[in-house]
Amino acid sequence: MEQQAIPSWFPNQIGEKPVALQETVVGCPFLSDNPGSASDTDSRCCYTQQDNNSGTVCVDQGGGLPGAAVQDAVVVITGASSGLGKECARVFHAAGARLVLCGRDAARLQQVVQELTASSAGTQRQTYAPSTVIFDLADTDTVDRAAEEILKCYGQVDVLINNAGISYRGNILDTHLSVQRDVMETNYFGPIALTQALLPSMVRRRSGHIVVISSVQGKIAIPYRSAYAASKHATQAYFDCLRAEIERYGIPVTVISPGYIRTNLSLNAVTGDGSKYGVLDKTTALGWDPRDVAQAVLRAVRQKSKDVVLAGPLPTVAIYLRTLWPALFFKLMSSRDSQGEETER
Numbered sequence: 001m002e003q004q005a006i007p008s009w010f011p012n013q014i015g016e017k018p019v020a021l022q023e024t025v026v027g028c029p030f031l032s033d034n035p036g037s038a039s040d041t042d043s044r045c046c047y048t049q050q051d052n053n054s055g056t057v058c059v060d061q062g063g064g065l066p067g068a069a070v071q072d073a074v075v076v077i078t079g080a081s082s083g084l085g086k087e088c089a090r091v092f093h094a095a096g097a098r099l100v101l102c103g104r105d106a107a108r109l110q111q112v113v114q115e116l117t118a119s120s121a122g123t124q125r126q127t128y129a130p131s132t133v134i135f136d137l138a139d140t141d142t143v144d145r146a147a148e149e150i151l152k153c154y155g156q157v158d159v160l161i162n163n164a165g166i167s168y169r170g171n172i173l174d175t176h177l178s179v180q181r182d183v184m185e186t187n188y189f190g191p192i193a194l195t196q197a198l199l200p201s202m203v204r205r206r207s208g209h210i211v212v213i214s215s216v217q218g219k220i221a222i223p224y225r226s227a228y229a230a231s232k233h234a235t236q237a238y239f240d241c242l243r244a245e246i247e248r249y250g251i252p253v254t255v256i257s258p259g260y261i262r263t264n265l266s267l268n269a270v271t272g273d274g275s276k277y278g279v280l281d282k283t284t285a286l287g288w289d290p291r292d293v294a295q296a297v298l299r300a301v302r303q304k305s306k307d308v309v310l311a312g313p314l315p316t317v318a319i320y321l322r323t324l325w326p327a328l329f330f331k332l333m334s335s336r337d338s339q340g341e342e343t344e345r
């Protein structure tokens, strides 16, 4: 089994085009038609997800399903200063949520608040000026204080969206252990600390919803992403445990695992010595439009989805392969390694 040769026709490309840009559309036929159309009412995106009740994999065609109300809900979004977090802020704000936006940079968050407030002018729906709470998720000691501040904003949290995160580029041999630890602090310990700090108030109210933005790399591990993939695998595991433990309180847990998204993630990634990578990778530049991913997050919240994978056909097959034919998956990953890091960009 381990020695199996890879057929020459086998897809061998890690940075495949996302669904939105693919000719053969599997995930979301409407994304490529409407790059600028992301809006609260445009819920045609279809994607693979775990059905809320049966837990079976289904393709959600959107529309029609009864959903949880977002109007007036208190929604906390970490990493709201840029990328997916900022777009989530836009769609939840437009849907009438009372937002608490979190990040490390007060000025950038204030800029988001101003943009959202300006965008509300003339809209019919009741919208709210967002609040902000500034803290560093990697400094878990400050997270309890931040959670108190968050709770003070509206006295409750209805939806916590753990979105903030950082990526990594490097080979394990040259990576300092401190870098592995730092990525875990931001991507894993920070979000779980915040979740655990806010959870008791949700349990007391028998109400709330925990969402985490993981990644396809929470389901499969690819070369040169050890710190990132490990942090996302840990995230998946923790929130799967949490889902089972808190279902009895009526608090759903949603894990969202996107493929590449067009954001600053690769620019902000850290390398093996802790320095900034600073490159906009091709895979990132050609990734999903963050507005469309934010719409999918809104839908997942409304539908109380348990597990949503937003990925094109190759990553989707890779996820199944990892479980059903691991030897072939490992062979493919080693073949990526032998071609060098360039293949992941």
Ligand SMILES: NC(=O)C1=CN([C@@H]2O[C@H](COP(=O)(O)OP(=O)(O)OC[C@H]3O[C@@H](n4cnc5c(N)ncnc54)[C@H](OP(=O)(O)O)[C@@H]3O)[C@@H](O)[C@H]2O)C=CC1
Pocket: 078, 079, 080, 081, 082, 083, 084, 085, 102, 103, 104, 105, 108, 135, 136, 137, 138, 139, 163, 164, 165, 166, 167, 186, 213, 214, 215, 216, 257, 258, 259, 260, 261, 262, 263, 264, 265, 266, 268, 284, 287
């Ligand atoms: N882009 C992609 O291809 C994919 C992204 N994801 C996930 O999406 C999420 C959002 O990333 P994305 O928008 O792409 O990337 P960005 O780099 O654009 O945004 C990351 C956000 O996280 C915040 N952040 C980073 N470190 C910390 C910290 N220590 N404390 C508090 N906030 C922090 C940043 O805020 P600031 O620096 O202002 O403090 C920023 O708002 C991440 O969890 C990422 O893993 C998942 C799959 C694919």
Ligand SMILES: CCCCCCCCCCCCCCCC(=O)OCC(=O)COP(=O)(O)O
Pocket: 011, 012, 013, 014, 015, 167, 168, 214, 215, 216, 217, 222, 225, 228, 258, 259, 260, 261, 265, 266, 269, 281, 283, 284, 314, 315, 317, 318, 321, 332
């Ligand atoms: C019979 C057909 C078999 C096809 C199997 C081919 C296997 C191809 C491997 C595909 C790997 C896809 C990796 C996708 C990674 C991804 O989408 O990551 C999302 C991120 O979080 C991006 O973060 P990064 O920092 O890595 O940019």
